[in-house]
Amino acid sequence: MENVLLKAENLRAYYKLEKVSVKAVDGLSFEIYEDEVVGVVGESGCGKTTLSNVIFMNMVKPLTLVGGKIFLKVNGSFEEISALSRDEVKEKFWGKEMTIIPQSAMNALMPTIKMERYVQHLAESHGLDARELIDKTLQRFKEVGLETSWLKRYPFELSGGMRQRAVIAVSTILNPSLLVADEPTSALDVVNQKVFLKVLMSLKRRGIVKSIILITHDIATVRQIADRMIIMYAGKIVELSPIDELLEKPLHPYTEGLLNSVLTPEPEVKKRGIVTIPGAPPNLIDPPSGCRFHPRCPHMMDVCKEKEPPLVEIEPGRRVACFLYAGERT
Amino acid sequence: MASRSAVKYILRRLIFLFITYVVATTIVFILPRAIPGNPLSQILSNLSRVAQSNPEAIRAAEKNLMEEFGLGKPWYLQYVEFIGKALKGDLGTSITYYPRKVMDLIVPVIPWTLVLILPATIVAWILGNSLGALAAYRRNTWIDKGVLTGSLVVSQIPYYWLGMIFIFFFGVKLGWLPVQGAYSQGTIPDLSWAFFMDALKHYILPFLSIVVSAMGGWAIGMRLMVIYELGSDYANFSEYIGMKDKRIFRYVFRNSLLPQVTGLALSLGSVLGGALITEIVFNYPGTGYLLFKALTTLDYPLIQGVFVILIASVYLANFIVDFVYALIDPRIRIGQEE
Numbered sequence: 001m002e003n004v005l006l007k008a009e010n011l012r013a014y015y016k017l018e019k020v021s022v023k024a025v026d027g028l029s030f031e032i033y034e035d036e037v038v039g040v041v042g043e044s045g046c047g048k049t050t051l052s053n054v055i056f057m058n059m060v061k062p063l064t065l066v067g068g069k070i071f072l073k074v075n076g077s078f079e080e081i082s083a084l085s086r087d088e089v090k091e092k093f094w095g096k097e098m099t100i101i102p103q104s105a106m107n108a109l110m111p112t113i114k115m116e117r118y119v120q121h122l123a124e125s126h127g128l129d130a131r132e133l134i135d136k137t138l139q140r141f142k143e144v145g146l147e148t149s150w151l152k153r154y155p156f157e158l159s160g161g162m163r164q165r166a167v168i169a170v171s172t173i174l175n176p177s178l179l180v181a182d183e184p185t186s187a188l189d190v191v192n193q194k195v196f197l198k199v200l201m202s203l204k205r206r207g208i209v210k211s212i213i214l215i216t217h218d219i220a221t222v223r224q225i226a227d228r229m230i231i232m233y234a235g236k237i238v239e240l241s242p243i244d245e246l247l248e249k250p251l252h253p254y255t256e257g258l259l260n261s262v263l264t265p266e267p268e269v270k271k272r273g274i275v276t277i278p279g280a281p282p283n284l285i286d287p288p289s290g291c292r293f294h295p296r297c298p299h300m301m302d303v304c305k306e307k308e309p310p311l312v313e314i315e316p317g318r319r320v321a322c323f324l325y326a327g328e329r330t
Numbered sequence: 331m332a333s334r335s336a337v338k339y340i341l342r343r344l345i346f347l348f349i350t351y352v353v354a355t356t357i358v359f360i361l362p363r364a365i366p367g368n369p370l371s372q373i374l375s376n377l378s379r380v381a382q383s384n385p386e387a388i389r390a391a392e393k394n395l396m397e398e399f400g401l402g403k404p405w406y407l408q409y410v411e412f413i414g415k416a417l418k419g420d421l422g423t424s425i426t427y428y429p430r431k432v433m434d435l436i437v438p439v440i441p442w443t444l445v446l447i448l449p450a451t452i453v454a455w456i457l458g459n460s461l462g463a464l465a466a467y468r469r470n471t472w473i474d475k476g477v478l479t480g481s482l483v484v485s486q487i488p489y490y491w492l493g494m495i496f497i498f499f500f501g502v503k504l505g506w507l508p509v510q511g512a513y514s515q516g517t518i519p520d521l522s523w524a525f526f527m528d529a530l531k532h533y534i535l536p537f538l539s540i541v542v543s544a545m546g547g548w549a550i551g552m553r554l555m556v557i558y559e560l561g562s563d564y565a566n567f568s569e570y571i572g573m574k575d576k577r578i579f580r581y582v583f584r585n586s587l588l589p590q591v592t593g594l595a596l597s598l599g600s601v602l603g604g605a606l607i608t609e610i611v612f613n614y615p616g617t618g619y620l621l622f623k624a625l626t627t628l629d630y631p632l633i634q635g636v637f638v639i640l641i642a643s644v645y646l647a648n649f650i651v652d653f654v655y656a657l658i659d660p661r662i663r664i665g666q667e668e
Contacts, residue, residue, distance in 0.1 A: 056570070058570075090569065090572070094569070094570055094571065094572045095570065095571040095572025095573075096572060099570065099571055100567070100570045100571075102563060102566060102567050102570070104563045105567075107562070107563040107564060108563045108564055108566075108567035109564055109567070110564045110568065110581050111564060111585070111661060112581075112584060112585055112588075112659060112660055112661065113581075121573065121577050122571065122572070122573055124574075124577070125572055125573045125574040125577055126572055154660050154661070154664060156660075156661050156664075157664060167567070170571065171567070171570070171571050173571075174571075174572075
């Protein structure tokens with residue numbers, strides 16, 4: 001527990017509609033350690049973005065925290081942020097302890113004022129000296145590979161990749177310990193993706209941010225920088241594992257399916273080509289009984305339809321929720 | 331480079347404006363002539379009352395008048411003559427108010443219209459946008475529901491009905507304010523304090539009725555814009571990095587207001603003719619009332635005259651909007667330079 005930065009216990013967050021609930025995050029438990037990059041991977045609609053909202057306690061109706069706890073380490077002690085209201089978490093931690101690079105980072109900066117003024121306003125909001133914060137931003141601009149004179153420009157004068165780096169510079173300006181990047185690379189070309197990942201890693205190396213959660217559906221990107229991976233399916237974690245072991249030997253059939261659906265440079269993958277997972281993710285209003293993946297699973301057994309497999313540790317640091325490994329449990 | 335492309339842009343706009351202006355004035359020239367009826371009938375019936383016994387004299391008078399207004403000539407010759415005179419600033423002679431010049435009829439009523447509708451439009455814009463933004467910011471509270479329902483109702487009420495309700499309630503029932511005209515009948519407009527107060531009293535009802543009826547539309551539009559902008563990426567991101575709510579709302583307000591400015595400029599352009607119904611309902615001596623008179627008596631030269639000025643003011647507003655927008659929105663200003 002000593003080097004844990006964020007801890008989630010049995011998190012459940014539903015979109016509560018009038019008659020039904022969309023169970024987008026349903027019983028997640030995990031922890032993020034200090035100084036690591038965790039990739040959260042899954043198909044569209046599996047609850048990844050909801051998870052990022054939950055981590056920030058960004059509960060905007062109809063999203064409601066139904067159960068579970070989140071702890072964030074702040075100045076060496078744990079704060080139970082799930083016990084606070086959205087406004088309290090926002091006031092105390094957003095921008096200071098935790099920050100985000102949003103899904104559409106290209107449009108994330110206020111479009112009709114110059115970036116320098118935006119930073120001034122940010123300083124005002126946090127009660128900081130504007131001059132100092134601007135100097136800091138200039139420094140950060142250099143670090144992410146932007147020219148400092150661009151701070152005096154409007155966001156739309158920069159290209160998409162540059163704008164995204166400007167967003168990184170601004171969002172990490174107060175040295176938050178946790179950075180959540182939500183689908184940050186999906187709108188970028190391959191070259192800019194590479195630059196972006198480099199910038200992320202250099203922020204971590206310099207200790208500007210401690211840990212990064214990278215939410216994406218793109219395994220090819222996340223494998224380049226992640227230390228561990230969380231594989232999500234239909235609002236649940238199906239596998240949690242260090243990256244190398246996961247790539248070498250995926251345990252959950254869904255993880256295997258995901259990996260097989262990506263082209264990677266390994267020769268056997270080239271030979272095999274792309275294999276897709278048949279079917280589509282389930283409707284989260286009324287998810288399948290038992291294991292939520294069973295209707296699409298090639299190894300489906302009778303027990304999968306009736307009982308829900310628990311997420312259990314079967315190797316040090318490797319957890320999987322699948323009855324295939326029930327026998328290996330001690 | 332930048333200035334050259336700007337000049338090119340302005341030139342292109344001007345040429346386009348000129349062409350559309352010619353087309354519009356042509357339509358305005360042709361349409362009244364397509365309405366069945368004889369514009370001279372009113373003058374002639376007045377004449378016949380005077381010279382009842384002499385039909386010969388009336389026929390002679392009709393011939394004279396036809397010649398004077400050029401109505402006997404083929405329409406294209408009339409058109410050429412109209413354009414030629416208009417370019418020299420002569421819009422011809424009114425038929426209804428014969429022998430007064432069209433220019434002399436229009437120019438004195440323009441200030442009345444401007445004084446009434448310009449402030450009313452601007453006040454409605456300011457109030458409507460403020461209310462709409464407030465409703466969006468307090469979404470789903472009773473304020474929002476009140477503003478939205480009120481705006482929907484008010485903006486859907488036919489204006490003439492709203493005007494008459496105002497007259498009935500404040501003018502007739504309560505007797506607080508005069509029910510018609512721009513000043514008391516029998517007074518002669520001058521610069522005295524007494525006349526000013528008299529005009530002000532007459533001013534309140536038409537002014538309020540315009541503000542109330544126009545406000546709803548602005549409020550509905552602004553509310554939607556603000557709700558949309560509140561959910562935009564920059565608003566969300568600003569929140570995530572700890573920007574104060576007040577500041578985010580100012581961003582949102584600013585960006586939502588940009589399209590509303592265009593709307594305002596356009597409605598200011600149509601000010602000269604836009605209050606036709608107001609001026610009819612309140613019997614207010616403005617350009618709208620004059621146009622109404624001209625239309626009901628088929629006064630070709632007067633109709634043409636009013637429209638020539640009206641269309642010009644709409645086009646001018648359109649032209650200015652482009653530049654105003656470039657001034658207030660850096661995305662357009664700088665985007666065009668590059």
